[in-house]
Amino acid sequence: MQLSRIPRALGRALLAWIRGRSYFEVLTAIVSIAVVALLGVIAVVLFIVAEPSIRTFGIGFLGGTVWDPVAGIFGAAPFIYGTLVTSAIALLLGVPISLGIAIFLSELAPPWLRIPLTYVVELLAAVPSVVYGLWGLRVLSNVMRNSVEPAIQSVLGFLPLFQGNPIGTDMFTAGVILAIMIIPTISAVSREALLAVPENQREAALSLGATHWETTRVAVLRYARAGIFGAIVLGLGRAVGETMAVTMTIGNRNAISGSLFSQGQTIASLIASSWAEAATSPVYLGALIEMGLVLMLISLVINIAARLMVGRFIRRGEGAA
DSSP states (O other), X not given: OHHHHHHHHHHHHHHXXXXXXXXXXXXXXXXXXXXXXXXXXXXXXHXXXXXXXXXHHTTHHHHOOOOBTTTTBOOOHHHHHHHHHXXXXXXXXXXXXXXXXXXXXXXXXXXXXXXXXXXXXXXXTTSOHHXXXXXXXXXIHHHIIIIIHHHHHHHHTTSGGGOSOXXXXXXXXXXXXXXXXXXXXXXXXXXXXXXXXXXXXXXXHHHTTOOHHHIIIIIIHHHTHHHHHHHHHHHHHHHHHOOHHHHHHSBOOOOOOSOXXXXXXXXXXXXXXXXXXXXXXXXXXXXXXXXHHHHHHHHHHHHHHHHHHHHHHHHHOTTOO
């Protein structure tokens, strides 16, 4: 009896809330709930389709290192590893360049250069990923194989990360192409965060005798760090889910290697390259769908961690040390 009263109580509370709100508030609330519900429906549908794989492999699917459609054995570890490694490379290379572009456009560039350069940077985000992939396959891979990777190996070859035979289509090249792709997103959002810093922040630092760079570093960057961190998370989200450009440059080898010059594969590239043949087996199809669920879980963890970090910045105060 008590349980039967819960829906009626919720209905009465909902009607009371609606009566006290405008039509616009109710409409925006419905749209917001619909977005969350859509995400839940997608997750449920994927879980249902992936049920044969989940039932067969259980939690061991995440740690499995073998992906053999012929034998019906599937494991996600090599692809999770490839996704995390290429995304980490993209962040390490892309974030400093993106911040440099954002600082130049918001603080240093003259007006006659700022506007056209901003348009050019933002237009890079509109280039389709398959175009980046074709350029990476035909141009960047040759440059990496013949010039960049041998040069890095000659200096840092004693590290396991840079050992092996440079071939140009490997995890390092995929990370570089991802870095190029996320630069427009991170730089554009970071620039808006820097422009949102109140002018009195800059004036206060300058009045205390700070140089232009010290003003930018102490007064501007610290104040805007929550927005900059959000921009980095947006770039990471694109890097984690990127498909075509990575598929064309990573080599698509199902293995875990300690060298960045080895071929690998990400979750997204695996789904794109294997989808056509997955219909031959329910377990194979379920394994690919389960990989999609794993990718959703990784994205969810990234967003939760980002929200916690941004909340920490806000609680401490954006201008705090």
